[in-house]
Amino acid sequence: TEGVVRRDRFSGGPARSFLSSLSADRRIFAADVAVDRAHVVMLAECGIIGSEVAGEILEALDGIEDASHGALPEGEDVHEAIETAVIERVGEEGGRMHTARSRNDEVATCIRYRLREDVLEALEATLDLREALRTVAREHVGTTMPGYTHLQPAQPITVAHWALSYEQAVSRDTERLLDAYGRVNRSPLGAAAFAGTTFDVDRERVADLLGFDSVLENSMDAASSRDFLLETTAALSALATTLSGLAEDLVVFASRGFVEVDDDYASTSSIMPQKKNPDSLELVRAVAGDAAGGVSGLATTLKGLPRAYNIDLQRATPHAWETVDAVGEATIVAAGAVATADWNEDVLAREAGAGFSTATGVADLLAAEGLPFRTAHEMVAVAAENGADYAALDAASREVLGESLESYVEPAAVEAALDPAESVASRDSLGGPAPQAVEASLEASAEGLAA
Ligand code: ARG
Structure with missing residues (x-):
């Protein structure tokens, strides 16, 4: 297969690791295999490649998936590495897999495919948090507590009213994420490098095979737009901002003895024996900073990029992964801390x-x-x-x-x-x-x- 391993020109050099996205691409390994499968099926159905070679490529993809990440050959990115692995298994004929596409539409499709899962997970976490807040509310409809403005005692409220104030805020975060999901869930595949293809591809079919709602029509837009990353991280940033307020309230309430955070969500001090600190909530509060950093990193990377594909986009994607991971985790932790916190009704009534x-x-x-x-x-x-x-x-x-x-x-x-x-x-x-x-x-x- 020597002869078919491409890009000898780019095989080494001092910028090799700088150019490569392989380590960040681990995240879209499974997505790339799925995208390859759908593309190959479509190519065969449209008569662009033979069904026999399509079968061999699909089999090779199964093997590559089973062997998983570790076994991937070197490559500039995951797309190249998987293609090289296919060619190693199938022989030169495996090179037909990349007919009528480019890594540009391929990577855009992979990111959207993977991000759908991540957004769904974040959405689930918002639902769990809302359920936890509703449970607190149900249990404390009659538990009076001080309400604050400017952190000064303002008017009495109840723990339930406080909890529902966050439940309603998080419900809008759920809406924003769902809304972003709708625009993530569109297929760029078939746009090729940016200027479409001479092959008679079926873009709708491949979108359908990958479970996308629709096709991003204009091939330049499809291959090079990343507004879906920006709006998803922005929605996550809004959620993280809601979480930070919730966490801050609980930190303040814990310092006043209104609530006790469960041991699972607290830490001790290495020197002060009496301490129990609501550390996990402080970290939830801090994640709003990570998320705002993600939005800002993306926006500044995307700003002023010309049409069509530019590899700046390769460095844009990780901002979205980091944001969705941090905010998803913070949401799960917040839900757990809320669900297990112990409200001190006597202190609250007194105060x-x-x-x-x-x-x-x-x-x-x-x-x-x-x-x-x-x-x-x-x-x-x-x-x-x-x-x-x-x-x-x-x-x-x-x-x-x-x-x-x-x-x-x-x-x-x-x-x-x-x-x-x-x-x-x-x-x-x-x-x-x-x-x-x-x-x-x-x-x-x-x-x-x-x-
Ligand atoms: N790894 C690239 C990315 O994440 C995709 C490859 C496209 N590369 C290129 N030189 N056109 O965007």
Whole structure:
């Protein structure tokens, strides 16, 4: 087979490993075998190659797949290595496999074929995370906790309301990934180098054999566009950003004793014997940086590339693999940490009203009783400075409004508004934290998840 091993011109030299994508291509080894099979079947069906040689090539591909990665001959990339292995097994006739195609359409097809799997896995992970968040929500519809803005105590909420706030955010990440999947799942094969082919190929047939939804029509676009990588990593980056907020909340909550991260998701200190650190959540938080780096690496690599194929594209692809791996793993870890975390209901109940977090509810009550909201706000602000209880409110009423609190509102109603659980129960607007509103959200999220 000496004579058929090609590219003697490119067999060595100082830039050999710089030019090669072989190690990154391990990722698309199985995809390349699948793409080769489909292409060969199509070539035979279209009468472009004989069915006998097609059979021999398919058999060789089976053998190469069984022998797996390690046994591959050297090559500039996986496409060349597999082709060389086919020719070693079949003889010169094996060279018919590369009829009517180029590595350019081949690699674009392989990336899309493999990325479909990876995106599906990431999608599954988002569903598991949403399920974990829903389970927390179901168990804690009545668990009041402090809600924050600017990390300052703001208004009481429940653990369920908090959990569903992330479930709904992740559901949009699921949508974005699904949307990107639809555009990943299109076949460039048959575009050849970029200018199509003289052979009478059936691009739809080969797309169908590989399970693609449709064919990318224009051959220049098909072979050289990588916007599908950019949008997939962007969708993953958005997911990673959601995860980072979730992780950060849990890190803060753990530091306040609201929640205990399970041992499986925590680490100890090598020096401080008492420590239990929510390390895995901090790493989940950090993955948002990896993902943003992936998007930025891709965008800057793709920017300004001329038509059609340029080998810059070879260095674009790994950004997508790294991003999908990091974000997929972070999603799985986040789901596990959420599912196993232990919420400390006593601490949460105690802290739910801290920092006069029921103040808005008291102002709302006064406004509902007829005071302009701004006046009520001012009066409650004065009380906030002076004790934040019924006595302070009464004193503020006399000071700001010139009359006792009782002349505006029933004392029992004020006491209820000051109670964090009652405060939560009264905020039953659509999507609010009140148990009935949360139950309705839980039902809707079950439907969304099933869909
Ligand atoms: N390994 C290349 C890539 O990942 C595909 C090969 C195309 N090479 C070429 N010189 N046209 O994009």
